[in-house]
Amino acid sequence: MSRSVLITSAAVAIVLGLAGCSSSGASAGSSDNTSSASGDLPDVSSAIKEVKVDKTLAASIPQAIKQDGTLTVGSYLYYPPSIFLAKDGKTVVGNDNDLLQALGRKLDLKIKYQNMDFSALITSLKSQRIEVVMSAMSDTTERQKTVDFVDYLDSGIAIVVQKGNPPGITGPKDLCGKSVAVNTGTSQQLYAKQRSKECVADGQKALKVTVTDNAANNQTMLRTGRINALLTDLPTAGYMAATVENGKAFEVVKTDVINRDPYGIAVNKGNPELRDALAKALDELIKDGTYAQILKAWGVQNGAVKSAAINGAD
Template sequence: MLLTACGDQTQKGASDQETKGTAVTSAPLADRLPQAIRDKGVIKVGSDIAYAPVEFKDKDGKTVGIDPDLAEAMSKQLGVTFQFENGTFDTLITGLRAKRYDIAMSAMTDTKDRQQGIDSETKKKVGEGVDFVDYFNAGVSIYTKKGADKGIKAWADLCGKKLVVQRGTVSEDLAKAESKKCTDGKKPAIAIEAFDTDQQAQTRLRSGGADAGSSDFPVAAYTVKTSGGGKDFQIVGGQVEAAPYGIAVAKSNTQLRDAIKAAMDAVIANGEYKKVLDKWGVAQGAVTEAKINGGS
C-alpha cells in the first residue's frame, strides 16, 4: 500500500493498544536488537488494524491476522513483545518519524518514494524516508458488487465510473494515474472516493454508492470470501502492480532494521512463515528471504 507520509498526524484509535506475543528469555537473536529496545522488552508497532486478513480485530476485539502472527513468530527469535498500536494508514510513517512507533507493519508496499521520503503525487520531498524489510508480495485487485460488474474487467474500464479506495494506498495512486489516462484519451475521469479505512470503502460499495472498489489482492480476496457470506462482492480481472510488503523502520535505526530482517529470515527458515501464510490462504505471496529496500 502506498503511503504519502503527509497530512494530518492525528491518529484515530491511538489509545487502542494491544500486545502480541510474549517475551522469550532464550531468544537466539536477542543480542541483535538495540539495547534500548532490549531494556524495554517491547517493539511498538504502528498499524492500521482494519485491513483483514493482514491485521484486524476479531469478534472478541483481539488483534489478529498475517502481520500479528508473523510478529508473534519473530518475538520468539528476538525475545521481545511486539505491541500493535492502531492508527490510520496515512499517518503511520509520520508516527514512525515522530518516534511514536519503533516500526510500522501494516500491509505497506515498499516503494522508492517511501524510501526517499517523496510524496507519490506531488513528487516533492516531505521527510527523511524509511527503510523497509520486505517479507511478502502482493498485487492490487478490483472488486465489484456480485453480479453487477457494470462492464468493469480491468483498470481501463473504470473511466467514467466511481471507485472507492483507502486513502494513501497504491490503489488510490493507481486510480489517479488511470484517471489521467482516461482524460488524456478524451474519456470521462474516474470519480475516486477515498476513505480512512478499507472497511469504510467496502461499506460504500456494498450500499450501492460506487461502481467498484480496489485494494491489495489478499484483502480483496478475503473481503470477497467473507463479506455477506461470500454473496456481496466479486473480484474482476487479475492482479496488477505486484510489489513487496515491507516493515518500515527509521533510516537512523539500522540495528533494529537488521534485527527484524534476521528474525524474519529465521521465521522463513524454520517453517513458521509458511504456516502463517497457509493459515490465512495467502501462500501465493510467499518470499524465500527477507530483503532490505527491494521495492521499486
C-alpha cells in the same frame, strides 16, 4: 498502505462482519494475550506457538530492546485484513499482527502496540516513541530517505470478479468496455482513469467507472452483477474472496499485481541491527512455512514474497 488508499468505516465494518474462522490476537498495548473477543477470525495461533527462538538473532537485537524484552510497534489499527481491532475494540488481529507475533517469538520479544494516526507513524518512529512501524505501510523511495524497510508482502491493485468470472476478465487488457467500481480518492481510481484512456487510444471502448466512497456498496454492486469487476488493493481483495459468503461470492483474477506496492516494516536508519534481525527472522519464517500459513489463513497469499528485502521498492 499509502495515503492514496482510502479506508472508510464502512470498509472496516463489512470486513469484520464477513470473516469466517476463529482466532486469537494480541490486546492493543500488550503482547501476545489471547482473547475469545476476537470473534470469528482466522486462527494460526498453533503455528505461531511452534516458532522457536533463534538465540543468535535474539542476541543481535539492540541492547535496550533486549533488556526490555518488548518491541514497541506503531500501527494504525483500522486496516483489515492487515491489522485491525476485533469486535471487543481492544484485541489486535490481522495478518500483520500474526506475522509480528511470529517474529516476536523468533526474536524472543513481546509485542507492544502504540495505536496512532497513520500520518504520525514515521514521525513517531524518528522521535523514538516507537521502535518499528508495521501497518500495511508501503515501502516507497520517498520514505526510504528517512527510514529503512524490511519488505514482507507485495501489494498493489487487484481485480475482483464474481465467483466463476462470468465476464471472462483475465487481466488489465480485458477491462476495456467493462463496468468497474473503485473507491474515491484511491490509487485504483487513478488507475481506472489511466487504463480507460489507454483503451480508447487502442481503439477499444472506455471503462465504465463507478466511483463511490462506500466499500460495502461496491461489493453489493459486484455481487448483484451491476458491475463486472471491482478494483481494490491486493490484501483486501484476497480477504474478500476468502471470506465473503464463505468464499463463494468472489474471486481474484489471477494476473500480475498491477502497480506493485510492497509493504514493509519501517525501522530507523540508525538501527541496522534491528532491521537486519527482523529481515533474517522473516526469512526463517518463510523457510519453515509459518509465513505461508499466516498469509493463507487471511487470504493474502497472492502477495507472498520469496525472501525479505531491505528497501526493495523500485
